[in-house]
Amino acid sequence: MIRFLLALFLLTSSALAQTDTLRVKVDSLFIRASSGLLKYRALEEPSKKALREMPTAIPYLVEKLAIQDARERRELINILGKMPDAIMPVCSAALSPNKDIVKTACEILSAIRDTIKDGHAATPYLLKARMHPELQARGYAVFALGKWGGGGAKEALQEALADSVNFVRVEAAAGLGYLKVTATLPNLIQAFADDYYGVRFAAANSLIKFNNISLPYLYKALESENPMVRQLAAETLGKMRAPEAVAPLSRLLKSQLWTDRLAAMEALAEIDTPTARQLLSSHSEEEPLLKTRLEELTKK
């Protein structure tokens, strides 16, 4: 009996010692990966690489999800975000009552999606996490949902686009660009009228990601009664460099409102087809700042 207990003690001690050794190693590498110190910067990338190549480190890294130090948190996302094997422990963490853990877990899940192209493994967890009362946790969950897609993601993002918190709306607008569901295009056009610039601009970026599919919606938006919607539609069309947009933009160029004309001028200059150039060279402006801007755009 005594021998058995002794053997058991030795085996347990040995296992614990191995565990402790691994923990010490992970901690040591993480300190080097996240110190941020200029003097030790050369250690950062090799340490991150070593951790990423060590699947046994995942449980120890997941334990760090509650970290509050901004630099350490950022590096943890960088490391775990490139470890596809970490997905399930991180998904579970996204359901934690601790808001810091949820925020970090959702950011990691966004990053991991870039390494896992198929499936919607994280979606059920993110659908729950996006109900979190803390606004950052909610926002990051919504964005990650956009990247993971799957059942319920579209509705969740549409709902989040109406959230009372502007940060959540921004993340929803950005997430829709990754989700790329055509049915959400009216939502994104509607977001041009949001009273927070981040939502408007995230919506514009997302519409660009849809490529030609979003063009008819943007043409229609050029005729909106809301000048902000018209002008952002013009800017987006310019960034998409859609030659078909020249005709609808030419109508905006005749607007009484100088901001409409400016948006049309800049969009036409971006599209830069012969017709667009022709339109710009035949256009004139009186206001000195617009006049010089037109001159610059025409030269371009």
Added chain:
Amino acid sequence: MRKARLTILTLLLAFPTSAFSQTPDSIYSKWLLTPEIKKGFDFALSAAKLTYQDFTLRPDYWEVDSARMNEINQLITYPLTLPTTSIEIAEQVGGQNAFNNFTPFLNNTGLYDMFLLQSSEFMVYQYIRPKAEQLMSRSRSFPSNIPSKDPILFKRSFFTLLATLPEEGFVAAYTKKEMDFIQNKFPRTILEDTVEEKLSVDELDSIQKLEEKLTRKFVPLVNASRDHIMNVNIALSFLRSFREASNLMGTLVPSSGKVANEILWEDKKRRAIIGGPGPNHYKGDYALIIDLGGDDTYELTKRPDFSGQIIIDLGGNDKYFALEDYALACGYFGYSVLIDVAGDDLYQGKNFSLGCGFFGCGLLWDQAGNDTYIGDTFTEGAGGFGIGILKDDGGNDRYQAALYGQGFGFVRGVGALLDANGNDNYFAGGKYKELLGLAGEIRYQSMSQGCAYGLRPYLSGGMGFLFDYDGDDQYSVDMFGQGSSYWWGLGALVDFKGNDRYIAQQYAQGAGVHMSLGVLVDSSGNDFYLSKGVSQGSGHDFGAGMLFDLSGNDNYVAESGSQAYGSANGYGIFLDAAGNDGYYVKNRSNTQGAGNPRREYGSIGLFLDCAGTDHYDGNGRDNRFWRAIAPNNMWGVGVDGNFGAADSAQVKK
């Protein structure tokens, strides 16, 4: 009954941060200073497809901790009000009425309101005066040869002042063990050590972990509801003593003498002394010193019971030395007032000195002369859990600090440096290295000259103000300073007159970093600004940074990330309202109206020159409007126009 009133007062003052209301349009009509500037902003915003309502940051983006100031929440919600608010505070505290100088700061820390003042006066009549009579009757040897307009009034004022000084400390809020922690362990998280630059990565990590542990242990101790009664009592006593000190000074006439070390009166038990008009030497932990003149030397130690201290020196070229930390105009679990009326003086402090309030109120007021101030950390107008003020009314002065000084606001604190006139030289840094190399190379930490700092992510920062009202001044910092802030605080530098020179390395000259606010306003003069990066109207990570120069022919030089740079969803706003200016940058991709596209959307950089013939080396051009270069920039815009002659006289002060 009195106790009940005090409790009600305490509860009122300790009331938690209010909810955040929506932005009323009217709030923006206030901040633009002149119709010409508004015209310029209207154009720039319209061209950038922005509205005034877009300029809002969320106070609840990070959990509101117990140290968050209501004023910070208001300003974060309406960051465009920053320049006007800073000018207004500078005007309010720069007047002649001594009480008006300081009460707004007490207000900011929640330690003052009219009710408090009334309570203070009530205390004077009910308790202080009878106590003063008692002290006076016991002191039969009081000298009659004090050079005074009214010797009887002087005597009465002197004993009234003495009676205001508490005979024991204000430490009731904490147990002995907690006090030991706050006084001996927690300061490690504030004070730096030059040895750190030689430590290994593991050693530095363990220091960081220790500091985090200390901070986490510290947080529940400094909950406002916990120490509020103590703080209010300190503020009450400070106000009473300060008022009586002002009364006493009104009874005295300056005099000079040759007799050295002449002690006219002394109460050794109460540590009170009146020194003659010749050169005197004071050494120790005095509660009250009245020195009638002469070139004196002071070697001061901290008050052993952290209670109150008043030092008044009427003239002469004096030398003040702190022999240890928390000495020389440092209110530390108490208050300290040092008023020097005249002469070219030298003040040499250590850590927590020279107008420092750390769990208390500290005031250093030099009323004339060309003075030199030298301090280390938390110095020259620095406040944390209280207020610290350095006020200099005249002369060409030299200010030198290592870290956290020259108008520095730490957690639940307000620190201010007010210089009325003279050509002054401000330097902060040069001692403690910034080891992260945030500037791409090893530089020195400054955190000074209108700077605020919070303990991320546990406790929000305070408010740091540097207000210089006149003279051709030179400001120099390295990392963080000159209207800069880190973690839910406000750092403001306002310079009203003179041709000034601002030199910095990074996070300076109107820079709000990590959910924080920084503003530099220069009202007039031909000024020169130089900084490497994240400066000159730069907001980073939900921060807002603004540089407003209202008139004069100015020159601005930066390497990158400056002159209206929004980074990581921050706002960077740059305004030059008038004059023929020069703008020089090295990196065009993130300067002169640039906003980077972090978190899938973007940041705002808004550059505006409202008048004059200007020269640009960068994206800008005279009489043009431009957009910053994609793809690093998404929402930046720059405008150089003539929006009506921006007459500097129309520009507020």
